[in-house]
Amino acid sequence: MNDRKRIAPAAVLLCLFVVSTCAAETWPAWRGAAGRGVSSETNLPSEWSTDKNMVWTTDLPGRSNASPAVTSKQIFLTSQTEDQSLWVLSIDRKDGRVVWKTKVGSGTLAAQGPKSLYGHRHNPATPSPVADEEHVWAYFGSGLLVCLDAAGNVEWQRDLVKDYGAYTIRFGMASSPRLWGDLLYIACMTKGPSYVVAIDKASGKEVWKTDRKLPATQEDSPDAYSSPVVIETKERNALLVSGCDHVNAYDLLTGKQLWISSGLAIDSPFARTVASPAVSEDVVVVCSPNPPGSKTDRAIALRTGGSGDITATHQLWDFRPYNSDCSTPVCYQGNLYMVRDDGIATCLDLKTGKVHWRERLKEGTYRVSVVAGDHKVYFLAREGTCTVIEAGTEAKILAQNELPGTFYATPAISNGVVYLHAYGRLYAVGG
Numbered sequence: 001m002n003d004r005k006r007i008a009p010a011a012v013l014l015c016l017f018v019v020s021t022c023a024a025e026t027w028p029a030w031r032g033a034a035g036r037g038v039s040s041e042t043n044l045p046s047e048w049s050t051d052k053n054m055v056w057t058t059d060l061p062g063r064s065n066a067s068p069a070v071t072s073k074q075i076f077l078t079s080q081t082e083d084q085s086l087w088v089l090s091i092d093r094k095d096g097r098v099v100w101k102t103k104v105g106s107g108t109l110a111a112q113g114p115k116s117l118y119g120h121r122h123n124p125a126t127p128s129p130v131a132d133e134e135h136v137w138a139y140f141g142s143g144l145l146v147c148l149d150a151a152g153n154v155e156w157q158r159d160l161v162k163d164y165g166a167y168t169i170r171f172g173m174a175s176s177p178r179l180w181g182d183l184l185y186i187a188c189m190t191k192g193p194s195y196v197v198a199i200d201k202a203s204g205k206e207v208w209k210t211d212r213k214l215p216a217t218q219e220d221s222p223d224a225y226s227s228p229v230v231i232e233t234k235e236r237n238a239l240l241v242s243g244c245d246h247v248n249a250y251d252l253l254t255g256k257q258l259w260i261s262s263g264l265a266i267d268s269p270f271a272r273t274v275a276s277p278a279v280s281e282d283v284v285v286v287c288s289p290n291p292p293g294s295k296t297d298r299a300i301a302l303r304t305g306g307s308g309d310i311t312a313t314h315q316l317w318d319f320r321p322y323n324s325d326c327s328t329p330v331c332y333q334g335n336l337y338m339v340r341d342d343g344i345a346t347c348l349d350l351k352t353g354k355v356h357w358r359e360r361l362k363e364g365t366y367r368v369s370v371v372a373g374d375h376k377v378y379f380l381a382r383e384g385t386c387t388v389i390e391a392g393t394e395a396k397i398l399a400q401n402e403l404p405g406t407f408y409a410t411p412a413i414s415n416g417v418v419y420l421h422a423y424g425r426l427y428a429v430g431g
Contacts, residue, residue: 024415027070030128030176031369031410035229036279037330039373039413046376046388047399048418048429055417055428058096062087063423064125067176069136070414074099074150076136077421078125084108086124088138088148093415096428100152107142110161111172118171121367121408127227128176128409130184137184137201141173145186147204156204160186160197164209168192170272174225178239180252183207189224189243189273196228196241196250208255214244218271221245226276226328233281233304240284243273247286247302261311263318264288266296275324275369278338279304280331283316283350290325290340299323299338301353317353322346328369328410330377333391337377339366345379347393356393361385362400369410382407384422403427 024041031037045053062079068091069076075091084106090099109124124141131137135155139145143161148154167173169190178185183198189212197209216222224243231240231249238249238258248260265271270291278285283301290297301316322344329338331350339345343361348354364381371378372391376398380386384403390396405422412419420427 026072027068027412027414028132029069029130029179030067030227031328031371034180034232035178035227035276037328037369037371037410038332039371041413041416042374043416043431044374044376044413045418045429045431048401048403050403053430055430056096057428058091058098058426060089060098060424060426061101062125063123064421065122065408066125066421067128067410068412068419068421068426069129069131070412070419071131071133074131075419075426076129076131076138077426078127078129078138078140080123080125086140086142086144088129088136088146088152090136090150090152091426096426102148102152102154104138104146104148104154104157105140105142105144107140107144109141109172110143110167111170112168113170122172122174124172126172126174130177130179132179135201137177137179139177139186141167143167143173145177145199145204147201158204160188164188164195164197165193169223170220171223171225176227178228178230180230180237180239183252185228185239187212187224187226187228187241187243189222189226189241191222194222194244196239196255198252198255210250210255210257212241212244214246216244217265218269220270220272221265224273226273229277229279231277231279231284231304235305240277240279242275242277242286245271247277247284259306259308259310261300261302261309261314263300263311263315264298266298268296274326275328278329278331278336280350283331285329285331285336285350287324287329287338290323297323297325299329301336301350316351319348319353322358326367330370330372332372332377333375335391335393337370337372339370339379341366343381345387345389345395347395357395359389359395359397361387367408371411371413373413378411378418380407380411380420386420
């Protein structure tokens with residue numbers, strides 16, 4: 001059976017014409033290069049199905065929650081197969097063909113919690129890879145960090161558990177790396193080792209490592225599954241990390257802490273952090289945990305800049321009900337868009353925290369992070385429903401699209417195409 005499905009040649013030509021008119025950009029990591037989750041492109045799709053606006057689909061081996069890393073010619077993904085082998089895959093952007101797959105190791109997820117609570121949705125291939133035009137870097141929940149060239153050859157690899165200590169985290173390591181310039185950034189936040197490390201992308205050698213042990217209010221507070229994000233401002237660029245009841249910023253080249261804010265602690269034994277910081281040039285929004293039964297969850301917004309402890313000096317607003325838990329919100333065109341796990345989506349004014357609208361999306365579980373572009377906001381449910389809402393102060397639903405599969409991976413957007421990664425399948429949706 002052919003594992004790739006293509007649309008008709010005439011439709012391909014039309015899609016290529018539309019794509020060629022876009023301002024094309026790559027999407028080289030989870031939620032884009034910096035982690036904002038925003039595309040600057042136009043002509044992005046609003047509607048799709050297996051028979052509409054589908055450029056191609058491809059069967060993939062194993063299972064993974066990784067978001068695609070998209071360069072100008074290749075798409076990179078990771079996976080774990082049933083024999084516990086860990087893989088890095090390269091997929092051709094034009095037709096979805098798997099160009100190569102390289103086994104880079106094997107292993108299981110080190111987790112302290114009951115497997116029945118995470119095994120169906122989480123494995124060592126949860127972290128997303130990151131790539132440039134010459135290389136791809138893949139990080140796995142087993143501690144394996146590996147660099148491959150664009151042809152699939154391993155150039156170097158490290159075992160971060162062996163180097164820095166075991167991951168003493170309830171449900172296993174899930175944070176994705178961030179590449180910025182020549183450095184690869186990884187955040188580890190657990191009850192044991194907790195640190196941020198910058199690694200030279202060419203050699204794999206440590207450039208700097210900063211301890212991140214912070215005061216925790218609950219047993220699970222030190223555990224974080226969030227990923228580092230780069231914030232770009234007129235003042236300076238910085239690496240943001242959220243977890244253990246705090247969010248803080250680091251100098252990208254030295255690892256020196258620039259500022260820190262508390263205010264995220266909640267009264268719950270399940271006070272772990274899943275969502276990553278949502279950023280614009282002027283505002284950082286961070287969500288505290290919102291586990292089942294929690295009544296003290298919150299989202300806080302901070303003005304960018306400052307130094308030292310900015311908890312009291314830079315907070316813009318504190319939003320209490322209906323905030324995001326697993327899904328990272330997106331800051332887009334002056335508003336914040338987020339969705340609770342049960343499908344209640346909210347749009348707030350980014351500067352004031354005023355609620356513009358609240359909408360219950362189609363029934364499902366929403367753990368995928370929100371992305372936006374072309375005046376559209378994409379809310380993807382685990383069950384394959386993607387609600388596309390027009391960006392703005394009214395909840396105008398443009399489409400509710402259905403695809404088969406189980407979705408935990410955040411969509412990637414590049415060259416007019418939205419890439420949707422389900423268990424064992426990758427979809428490319430055109431405009």
